Amino acid sequence: MIVESKNRRYARMAAAWFITALFVFPLYYWGTTAFKQAKEIFSVPPTVWSFTPTLRNFEEVFGISFGFLRQQEVLPGGGNFYMAPRLWDSIVVGLFSTALAIAISTFAAYALSRMDFRGRHHFVAWVLSTRMMPPVAVAIPMFFIYKDIGLMDSYTGIILIHALMNLPLAVLLLKSFFDDIPREIDESAIVDGASRWKIFRRIILPMAKGGIAATAVLCFIFSWTEFIFVLTLTQTGLKTVPVVSSSFVTSTGTAWGNMAALGVAAMAPAFLFILLVQKQLVRGLTLGSLKQ
Amino acid sequence: MAFVGTRGLRGYITGDSPVPWLAPLVAMLMVFTIYPLFYNIWLSFHEYAPFKRQLVYVGTENWNNLFADPRFWEALSVTFTYFFVLLAIQIVLGMFIALLLDSDEPGFGLLRGLLTLTLVIPPAITGMMFLLLEDPEFGVLTYILEGMGILSGQNPILATSSTALAGVMLADIWQWTPFMVLIFLAGLRSLPQEPYEAAMLDGASAFQTFRRITLPMMSKVIAVAVLIRGIDLFRAFDYMFVMTSGGPGTSTYTLSLYAWQQTFSFIKWGYGATLSLVSLVLILVIANLFIWIAKVRW
Numbered sequence: 001m002i003v004e005s006k007n008r009r010y011a012r013m014a015a016a017w018f019i020t021a022l023f024v025f026p027l028y029y030w031g032t033t034a035f036k037q038a039k040e041i042f043s044v045p046p047t048v049w050s051f052t053p054t055l056r057n058f059e060e061v062f063g064i065s066f067g068f069l070r071q072q073e074v075l076p077g078g079g080n081f082y083m084a085p086r087l088w089d090s091i092v093v094g095l096f097s098t099a100l101a102i103a104i105s106t107f108a109a110y111a112l113s114r115m116d117f118r119g120r121h122h123f124v125a126w127v128l129s130t131r132m133m134p135p136v137a138v139a140i141p142m143f144f145i146y147k148d149i150g151l152m153d154s155y156t157g158i159i160l161i162h163a164l165m166n167l168p169l170a171v172l173l174l175k176s177f178f179d180d181i182p183r184e185i186d187e188s189a190i191v192d193g194a195s196r197w198k199i200f201r202r203i204i205l206p207m208a209k210g211g212i213a214a215t216a217v218l219c220f221i222f223s224w225t226e227f228i229f230v231l232t233l234t235q236t237g238l239k240t241v242p243v244v245s246s247s248f249v250t251s252t253g254t255a256w257g258n259m260a261a262l263g264v265a266a267m268a269p270a271f272l273f274i275l276l277v278q279k280q281l282v283r284g285l286t287l288g289s290l291k292q
Numbered sequence: 293m294a295f296v297g298t299r300g301l302r303g304y305i306t307g308d309s310p311v312p313w314l315a316p317l318v319a320m321l322m323v324f325t326i327y328p329l330f331y332n333i334w335l336s337f338h339e340y341a342p343f344k345r346q347l348v349y350v351g352t353e354n355w356n357n358l359f360a361d362p363r364f365w366e367a368l369s370v371t372f373t374y375f376f377v378l379l380a381i382q383i384v385l386g387m388f389i390a391l392l393l394d395s396d397e398p399g400f401g402l403l404r405g406l407l408t409l410t411l412v413i414p415p416a417i418t419g420m421m422f423l424l425l426e427d428p429e430f431g432v433l434t435y436i437l438e439g440m441g442i443l444s445g446q447n448p449i450l451a452t453s454s455t456a457l458a459g460v461m462l463a464d465i466w467q468w469t470p471f472m473v474l475i476f477l478a479g480l481r482s483l484p485q486e487p488y489e490a491a492m493l494d495g496a497s498a499f500q501t502f503r504r505i506t507l508p509m510m511s512k513v514i515a516v517a518v519l520i521r522g523i524d525l526f527r528a529f530d531y532m533f534v535m536t537s538g539g540p541g542t543s544t545y546t547l548s549l550y551a552w553q554q555t556f557s558f559i560k561w562g563y564g565a566t567l568s569l570v571s572l573v574l575i576l577v578i579a580n581l582f583i584w585i586a587k588v589r590w
């Protein structure tokens with residue numbers, strides 16, 4: 001390691017903390033807005049540090065009472081800002097689309113990692129180029145197709161499209177995890193007479209467990225944060241959290257407190273998940289092309 | 293064994309052909325990318341006729357209109373501005389922060405962890421966050437910028453056509469610069485130490501070391517980061533949709549947003565499809581050219 005002078009060390013630390021603080025500040029401000037009352041949210045100059053925390057925003061969004069609103073003011077299922085079902089929609093879509101994407105892509109990734117066939121390189125390039133498609137170019141035709149076949153506004157429709165959206169990521173990422181398993185292991189199993197299926201079940205899947213889990217977490221996060229497909233392919237039925245953000249904008253102003261409370265509820269699980277996959281994050285974000 | 297009784301299927305899967313392994317993926321991609329693509333092309337030669345309440349064949353009218361439509365050219369220019377400006381800012385800023393954080397000092401692991409948080413926030417919610425920060429009356433950012441004399445009270449950031457795009461870009465910079473930082477950091481951390489020791493013995497300056505050693509060794513990492521970020525920048529939609537809806541005027545209309553609004557707000561189904569095809573073709577050409585030139589490999 002190249003040794004730095006003491007002053008440079010301190011300067012580097014100060015700068016690093018300062019820049020990180022700049023990036024964390026919007027999160028802090030948003031997080032605290034969820035606990036503020038209207039008068040603190042709309043104050044000039046903005047209230048940053050000192051405010052009286054309240055849970056009423058959460059009470060309205062989740063339709064439960066912590067005692068900040070009077071019982072009769074909490075309207076489960078009734079209030080304009082009651083969003084608990086939207087979280088449920090997000091969870092259902094996220095879980096099922098992830099399961100589908102992982103199921104399809106483990107098979108494909110195994111073939112791409114272990115079988116030599118003509119055009120494999122082109123096949124990988126094709127999978128990659130589906131990652132490049134602008135969502136709007138898929139959402140517009142899918143809107144008409146879904147209307148024709150009755151998948152509009154349905155869990156099935158959104159789960160399918162989210163799984164599709166995650167396929168390039170899942171296939172390329174899983175391929176890179178499978179490539180990490182030494183080929184000698186399954187080649188010696190082939191010599192011993194094991195079938196492809198057995199190798200897949202008994203060797204590849206167990207050895208790539210961690211990688212598969214990391215891929216699943218990333219698929220879930222991308223489904224959780226997806227916007228344009230849900231916006232286009234749903235009307236009144238299900239809606240995931242990102243697309244309801246605009247329903248807090250009312251004719252009498254934006255309900256920032258409620259919006260922030262929902263935002264916090266949307267971020268919390270994602271933050272938790274991202275901490276689980278810190279080690280595989282770079283590999284995941286680069287579709288398996290770079291290893292940490 | 294759980295697979296007794298499924299001998300036929302098992303026999304097929306056991307063979308050496310990749311077909312059964314790839315079949316589900318190919319089926320899914322066919323149904324959800326190839327079919328919509330052809331549907332989109334078909335749609336671009338039709339248009340919704342409000343009086344007949346159905347799609348009618350209009351030949352190449354949509355394509356002819358495209359080139360004569362000033363809003364299309366404006367959307368194209370906004371898309372490319374957004375693409376190039378943000379790519380440049382995020383590469384430079386990302387590299388700067390990555391070099392800063394490339395240290396084993398205590399606490400730096402925590403800082404790297406904190407920076408990853410922005411990556412998992414739904415972009416639509418990030419848009420709302422910055423809408424609040426940039427609010428003309430009680431936004432923190434407005435307050436700071438007015439205090440510094442950069443902004444005057446009469447020109448709200450997002451409602452002034454000269455600053456609206458910058459206001460939207462800020463959300464993107466905040467959310468995705470950490471993406472660059474993380475990838476560059478991973479690259480920096482895996483570099484060998486020997487060339488740096490040699491450079492130090494030769495008395496090279498920090499900048500020379502960076503230019504001659506770090507950058508060349510990081511070229512693959514940078515190329516991958518640029519490719520993936522570039523794809524997403526070109527498809528930008530969420531931030532504009534929630535923050536400005538493309539306005540004021542056309543100052544934040546990207547191609548994706550324009551295509552979406554033509555289709556769903558103005559019921560110009562054929563023209564919206566045409567616009568979305570243009571953005572599809574552009575991104576495929578640009579990205580594949582980049583892969584070919586930069587020799588990115590998977």
